[in-house]
Amino acid sequence: MTPAPTRDPDHLTIALPKGRIMQDAIALLAQAGLPLTTPEASRALRHEYPGVTLLELRNQDVPVYVDLGAADAGIVGKDVLVESGRAVYEPVDLRFAACHLSLIREKGASGPIHRVGTKYPRSTRAYLNARGIPAEIIKLSGSIELAPLTGLADAIVDLVQTGSTLKANHLEELDILYHSSARLIVNRAALKLRRHRLRPLIEKLRELTGE
Numbered sequence: 001m002t003p004a005p006t007r008d009p010d011h012l013t014i015a016l017p018k019g020r021i022m023q024d025a026i027a028l029l030a031q032a033g034l035p036l037t038t039p040e041a042s043r044a045l046r047h048e049y050p051g052v053t054l055l056e057l058r059n060q061d062v063p064v065y066v067d068l069g070a071a072d073a074g075i076v077g078k079d080v081l082v083e084s085g086r087a088v089y090e091p092v093d094l095r096f097a098a099c100h101l102s103l104i105r106e107k108g109a110s111g112p113i114h115r116v117g118t119k120y121p122r123s124t125r126a127y128l129n130a131r132g133i134p135a136e137i138i139k140l141s142g143s144i145e146l147a148p149l150t151g152l153a154d155a156i157v158d159l160v161q162t163g164s165t166l167k168a169n170h171l172e173e174l175d176i177l178y179h180s181s182a183r184l185i186v187n188r189a190a191l192k193l194r195r196h197r198l199r200p201l202i203e204k205l206r207e208l209t210g211e
């Protein structure tokens with residue numbers, strides 16, 4: 001059960017991930033009418049604006065803050081959202097940070113897949129199960145492309161955008177699990193309590209992204 005937020009109903013708290021999404025997310029929210037600017041470089045993780053607080057989080061923590069109501073809304077990649085397993089309301093595909101999650105092997109590799117390295121174990125499990133592939137999943141944290149090159153795994157599941165990381169590491173895509181892009185996510189209790197702030201934001205973002 002999602003706890004009802006107890007903060008000022010006129011105030012919005014928004015969770016954003018530090019990293020490649022942050023800048024575009026702030027720019028889009030500002031275009032949608034929120035009084036935001038890029039925060040000054042500092043160690044501060046909470047940034048105050050008139051009527052809005054921004055929280056600077058790791059990608060994986062954005063769905064957690066929104067689902068549990070510590071943030072009213074957030075922006076996060078669809079990949080991270082799927083992997084979180086949290087059923088938060090996801091009203092707008094914001095279109096940026098577009099990439100796809102793919103099954104990848106060394107160029108020319110063949111034969112059965114026994115071990116798959118990935119940062120995305122939930123998505124990988126679902127994909128392998130659906131195809132009856134009884135492979136072991138090895139959870140990794142980064143530089144996933146090294147796994148097949150070193151013999152740690154004979155395939156990986158990772159994000160691809162331009163394909164230049166694959167090319168540089170002599171790898172090829174065998175299949176696409178799903179496409180990802182940045183999404184607006186919203187806490188369901190906040191949607192009721194702060195309807196007058198969240199509904200116009202959702203509508204404006206839909207307009208801006210052509211949904």
Ligand SMILES: Nc1ncnc2c1ncn2[C@@H]1O[C@H](COP(=O)(O)OP(=O)(O)OP(=O)(O)O)[C@@H](O)[C@H]1O
Binds near residue numbers: 080161181182
């Ligand atoms: N090459 C890419 N092109 C476009 N979008 C990408 C690319 N790589 C990742 N993304 C998207 O941007 C999101 C954030 O990526 P970012 O690189 O900031 O994460 P990260 O540094 O791997 O995160 P963390 O270290 O917190 O796991 C990803 O979840 C994905 O949705």
Ligand SMILES: O=P(O)(O)OC[C@H]1O[C@H](OP(=O)(O)OP(=O)(O)O)[C@H](O)[C@@H]1O
Binds near residue numbers: 162
């Ligand atoms: O197809 P491309 O355009 O090469 O993009 C794909 C790469 O981008 C991401 O890595 P990122 O640059 O974020 O580095 P990191 O996650 O390893 O820090 C992703 O994990 C891939 O490695």
